[in-house]
Every structure is written in structure tokens, then in C-alpha cells.
Amino acid sequence: MEKRATFSNLWLAAAFIAPQMLLIFVFFYWPSGEALYWAVTLEPPFGGSNQWVGLQNFMTVFEDPKYWNSVRVSLTFAFSATVLSLAIAALLALFVDRRLPGHQVYKFTFFLPYALAAPAVGLAFRFIFSPDAGFVSAINHAFPGLWNPALNGYDAFILIVLAQSWKMVGYNFIFFLAALQSIPRTISEAGAMDGASVLQRMRDIQLPLITPTLFFLIVINITDSFVDSFGIVDITTSGGPARATELMVYKIYTDGFQGKDYSLAAAQSIVLMVLVIALTFIQFRFVERRVHYR
Amino acid sequence: MIERTPVLDFITHALLIGSLVALLIPFWIIFVAASHDFHTVNQVPMPLMPGSHFLENMATAWERGNFGRVMLNSIVVAGGVTIGKIVIAALSAFSIVYFRYKLRMVMFWLIFITLMLPLEVRIVPTYAVAADALRPFKAIFELFGISVGLPEWNLLNSYSGLILPLIATATGTFLYRQFFLTVPDELTEAAKMDGSGPVRFFLEVLMPLSKTNMAALATIMFVWSWNQYLWPLLVVTDQQNFATATMQLQKIVPGPVFGEPPIWNVAMAANLIVLTPPVLVTIFLQRWFVRGLISTEK
Numbered sequence: 021m022e023k024r025a026t027f028s029n030l031w032l033a034a035a036f037i038a039p040q041m042l043l044i045f046v047f048f049y050w051p052s053g054e055a056l057y058w059a060v061t062l063e064p065p066f067g068g069s070n071q072w073v074g075l076q077n078f079m080t081v082f083e084d085p086k087y088w089n090s091v092r093v094s095l096t097f098a099f100s101a102t103v104l105s106l107a108i109a110a111l112l113a114l115f116v117d118r119r120l121p122g123h124q125v126y127k128f129t130f131f132l133p134y135a136l137a138a139p140a141v142g143l144a145f146r147f148i149f150s151p152d153a154g155f156v157s158a159i160n161h162a163f164p165g166l167w168n169p170a171l172n173g174y175d176a177f178i179l180i181v182l183a184q185s186w187k188m189v190g191y192n193f194i195f196f197l198a199a200l201q202s203i204p205r206t207i208s209e210a211g212a213m214d215g216a217s218v219l220q221r222m223r224d225i226q227l228p229l230i231t232p233t234l235f236f237l238i239v240i241n242i243t244d245s246f247v248d249s250f251g252i253v254d255i256t257t258s259g260g261p262a263r264a265t266e267l268m269v270y271k272i273y274t275d276g277f278q279g280k281d282y283s284l285a286a287a288q289s290i291v292l293m294v295l296v297i298a299l300t301f302i303q304f305r306f307v308e309r310r311v312h313y314r
Numbered sequence: 315m316i317e318r319t320p321v322l323d324f325i326t327h328a329l330l331i332g333s334l335v336a337l338l339i340p341f342w343i344i345f346v347a348a349s350h351d352f353h354t355v356n357q358v359p360m361p362l363m364p365g366s367h368f369l370e371n372m373a374t375a376w377e378r379g380n381f382g383r384v385m386l387n388s389i390v391v392a393g394g395v396t397i398g399k400i401v402i403a404a405l406s407a408f409s410i411v412y413f414r415y416k417l418r419m420v421m422f423w424l425i426f427i428t429l430m431l432p433l434e435v436r437i438v439p440t441y442a443v444a445a446d447a448l449r450p451f452k453a454i455f456e457l458f459g460i461s462v463g464l465p466e467w468n469l470l471n472s473y474s475g476l477i478l479p480l481i482a483t484a485t486g487t488f489l490y491r492q493f494f495l496t497v498p499d500e501l502t503e504a505a506k507m508d509g510s511g512p513v514r515f516f517l518e519v520l521m522p523l524s525k526t527n528m529a530a531l532a533t534i535m536f537v538w539s540w541n542q543y544l545w546p547l548l549v550v551t552d553q554q555n556f557a558t559a560t561m562q563l564q565k566i567v568p569g570p571v572f573g574e575p576p577i578w579n580v581a582m583a584a585n586l587i588v589l590t591p592p593v594l595v596t597i598f599l600q601r602w603f604v605r606g607l608i609s610t611e612k
Contacts, residue, residue, distance in 0.1 A: 025502035026414045027512040033413035040406035047482035048428050050450040051439030112333055115326045135596040137541035139563040140589045144340050147578050155343055158359035198608055218322055247434040251543040269434055276438045285438045292435050300430040
């Protein structure tokens with residue numbers, strides 16, 4: 021889209037855009053470029069300038085079974101949390117959109133968890149699902165040793181999936197509800213006149229019409245589970261037990277800032293960047309469809 | 315809608331009320347745990363009704379987490395990010411939409427790409443820049459053989475280090491851009507006819523019209539920056555003076571001291587302190603929050 025009426029003072033145009041460009045240059049483009057540079061060089065242990073090592077850092081990363089473990093954990097985590105929170109959110113939105121008495125209440129409450137910081141969610145869930153105190157510990161009272169996220173990798177994984185899904189349900193709900201409410205009422209009414217029951221209308225009319233939103237949310241949820249889950253993992257499990265919850269971002273953080281191995285961390289960052297960019301490209305393809313649908 | 319479906323209505327209500335309880339119960343548990351003494355909170359099963367030690371625990375948590383100072387830091391950072399973003403994004407969107415120059419689309423795409431990579435994905439290199447924010451310029455000068463004695467600008471342990479990298483994304487720019495594109499051209503033409511230059515048009519016509527967008531952007535940015543965790547954790551080593559509220563949660567996690575039950579009541583009280591501001595903002599400004607959410611993600 022273009023404006024018909026524009027201004028012509030180019031110095032002013034440059035001055036207006038300068039702060040933003042300066043910021044993204046210093047804090048976005050330069051660091052991203054530098055990550056590339058680090059990923060293909062190695063810092064000598066006794067100082068001096070970096071040596072060119074080509075793809076060696078990437079080879080080291082890819083040959084490390086611990087790295088593949090973090091990839092596997094991240095992908096499983098992204099998949100489980102996304103499916104769980106999207107399914108619940110879609111179900112809730114469909115039923116809230118029936119607009120039975122009292123449905124306004126849900127609009128105001130379901131998204132509250134999304135306002136919480138990831139570490140706050142983590143701390144709450146760590147307590148609630150703690151094996152020897154808190155809410156879920158009652159299970160261990162009845163069946164000793166059944167639940168222990170501090171020792172059992174599966175339990176720890178379930179814990180972070182639940183925490184992440186809890187946080188994202190409200191967010192997804194808002195988008196689903198907005199999409200549902202933008203479906204013209206007449207379509208559902210026509211379906212009802214033709215004898216489709218409430219559930220049939222949900223399945224055959226409403227769900228298909230909100231698929232653009234669904235695709236968009238899938239991408240957002242996966243990205244968020246790569247990115248924002250750091251706080252949850254750091255507070256609840258610290259990547260443990262035995263790396264069962266070591267997500268990619270968490271591994272970059274531990275390798276880069278605790279292990280001080282910037283080259284390896286940079287190589288891992290590059291892989292993660294490529295992954296997230298690929299996801300975003302997919303998202304933009306669907307953004308187009310969303311707009312048409314509106 | 316038109317038909318009577320008593321059974322399904324009942325199921326709907328049951329499902330929604332059940333989900334509401336399930337979604338809100340963590341909040342209740344945090345509150346209950348924060349209101350009991352050390353002994354009661356570690357009981358199995360834990361009590362489900364609040365106890366009488368709430369204020370006491372809050373006071374302990376407040377002191378132990380140094381929240382007096384830390385909350386102030388968080389407010390400064392969240393406020394700084396919010397204001398910075400609102401102003402800078404408005405300026406750049408104005409430049410992209412209302413001026414016509416060759417590099418316009420280049421600039422647009424340069425800004426657009428930043429949407430793709432959240433800060434968490436590029437922490438390692440961004441951290442290196444934060445150690446000296448003028449380093450990119452030094453490197454460029456060096457490349458061209460110009461020797462300019464630029465000072466070192468270390469952003470670690472400073473408010474600018476906490477704020478600036480968080481502003482360097484494009485979310486706000488696109489919100490404004492989309493809005494500016496819907497502003498009728500006649501308005502611009504009328505303003506020009508009346509002899510208004512770009513600055514005046516921007517300040518006196520465009521900005522007042524953007525109020526709702528600003529409010530939406532402000533709420534969403536405030537909550538987002540308040541909840542930042544990884545970046546503050548890296549930039550701040552001077553915990554005494556520059557720690558933010560979310561960072562304190564890591565310190566207050568009940569330690570794995572062997573044989574000692576964790577101090578959950580104080581931890582949950584601290585959690586309550588940290589989560590209250592963003593929750594209040596979303597509750598009271600929720601119209602803007604929801605609007606901001608839906609329009610920034612477009």
C-alpha cells in the first residue's frame with residue numbers, strides 16, 4: 021500500500037528513522053553477523069586473533085550426542101506443549117463462543133496465566149508438582165515414589181510441558197475466540213436451519229473457518245516454546261535430571277555462559293536461528309491467508 | 315442459538331467451569347502456600363485454605379529478595395522499554411509510510427527481519443556487543459583505516475544495557491505502520507494545504523489519532539519487558555544495584571540443601587510479589603492488552 025500524499029524532506033525522513041536503524045544495527049545485525057564469524061572461527065586459548073576453522077565448530081556440535089539430545093528434547097517439548105495447549109484452547113474457545121449465560125466471565129479470566137513471567141510459572145509449578153510438598157505430592161502419599169521430577173526424566177519433562185501449556189492456553193484462547201467471533205453469525209445459523217447440531221456445526225463450520233488462525237498459532241507456539249521456555253526450565257529442572265529437559269536455548273546458555281565456549285555456543289545459536297527463521301517464513305505464508313479471510 | 319440443548323448446555327457449563335478452576339488453581343495454590351508457616355506448607359497433602367502468616371511471609375520475602383530496590387529497577391526497565399518503543403517505533407513508521415525515498419523498502423525489510431529472531435536466540439553475540447556498545451563502529455572504522463579514539467561504552471550492569479537491546483525489535487513499528495496506512499490521505503492533504511510541515515503533522519494530527527494504538531502497545535510492552543528473564547540474568551552481575559524482579563526468583567528457589575525441607579512459603583510469597591504487577595496490568599488494562607496482542611502479532 022502506498023500513500024498518495026507524502027512529504028519530501030529527506031533529511032527529516034532520515035532523522036526519523038535513524039534511532040530505530042541505529043538500535044537494530046548495534047543490537048541485531050552486528051551481533052548476528054558476529055555470531056556467524058564466531059561460528060567459523062576458534063579463539064586460541066592463549067590470546068591472539070581468532071583462527072579460521074571453517075565448519076569445524078558445526079562438526080563438533082553435530083558430533084556431540086548431547087547436542088542431538090537437546091534438539092530431540094526441544095522438538096518433543098515444542099510438539100507436546102503446542103498440541104496440548106492448542107487443543108485445550110480450541111475446545112474452550114468453541115464452547116465459550118456458544119455464548120451461553122456467563123460466557124463473558126471466561127473471556128476475562130482464561131488468559132490470566134499468560135501475564136506471568138516464565139520463571140514465575142516455573143516456580144509455581146515446581147512447588148505444585150514437587151514430590152514431597154505441594155499439591156501433587158498427595159499422589160506419592162498414596163503410591164510412594166510414583167512422581168518425582170527431581171529424579172525421573174519423564175516426570176520432569178511432563179512438568180515443563182504442563183507449565184508451558186498452562187501459560188500458553190490463555191494466549192491461544194484469545195486468538196481462537198477472536199477468530200470465531202469474526203465468523204458471520206449467519207453462516208452458523210444457516211447450518212442450524214439445515215439441521216446441523218451444535219457439535220456438527222463446530223466440526224464442519226467453525227473449525228475449518230479458524231484453520232488460518234490455527235496455523236498461525238502453531239508457529240507462534242513452537243517459537244515461544246523454543247524461546248520463552250528458558251525461564252521455566254531454569255527454575256524447575258535446570259535442564260536435569262540427566263539432561264532430560266535440556267532445551268536448545270538452555271544448552272546455549274550453559275555452554276556459552278557457564279562453559280565460556282563462545283564458538284560452540286555461537287554455532288548452536290546459528291542452527292537455532294536458522295530453525296526459527298524457517299518457522300517464521302512458514303508463518304508469513306499463512307499471514308497472507310489470514311488477511312484474506314478477515 | 316435456536317435449538318434447545320439442555321444436555322449439551324450442561325456439559326458446556328461443566329467443562330468451562332472445570333477449566334476455569336483448573337486454570338486458576340495455580341494462583342490459588344501460590345496464595346495459600348504464601349500464607350502458611352514453614353511447617354504447615356510442607357505438609358502432605360498441603361492445606362487448601364489460606365493460613366494466617368501471609369503478611370509475615372510477604373515481609374520476609376520482600377526483605378530477602380531485596381524487593382524494595384529490585385521492584386524499582388523493574389519499573390525503570392519496563393517503563394524505559396515501553397516509552398522507548400512507543401517513541402522510536404512511531405518515528406520510524408512515520409518515516410517509512412509518509413516519505414518517499416529510494417532506501418525506503420530496504421529500511422522496511424531491514425526492520426521487518428528483526429521480527430524473526432527473538433533476543434533469546436541470539437544472546438551470545440548480543441552479550442558481546444553489550445560489553446562495549448561502540449564496538450561495531452570501532453570495527454567499521456578500523457576496516458577503513460580511520461583511527462578515531464572512541465571511548466568504551468560498557469552496557470553491563472546499567473539500565474541502558476537492560477533497556478536498549480529490548481527496544482531493538484520491530485513489533486511496534488508494524489503496529490504503527492498498519493495504522494498509519496489506514497489514515498485517509500485527505501487528512502494529510504488538508505494538513506499540507508493548511509501549511510503544516512511533516513513534524514507538525516506528525517505531532518498534531520497523527521499522534522493524537524494513534525492514542526489507542528499507543529495504549530495497546532504500551533500495555534503489551536510493559537508486561538513483556540517486566541517478564542524478561544534471560545537477558546537481565548546475563549547483563550546484570552551487580553545483583554545489589556541492578557537486579558530485576560524476575561531475576562530474584564532464581565535466587566529464592568528453595569535451595570537443594572540436603573536434609574532440609576525447602577522454604578516454600580517465602581518462595582511463593584516472593585512469586586506473588588513478582589507476578590502481581592503484570593497481572594494487575596492485564597486485568598485493568600485488558601481491553602488494550604488483548605487488542606495489543608492481536609494486532610502486534612499480525
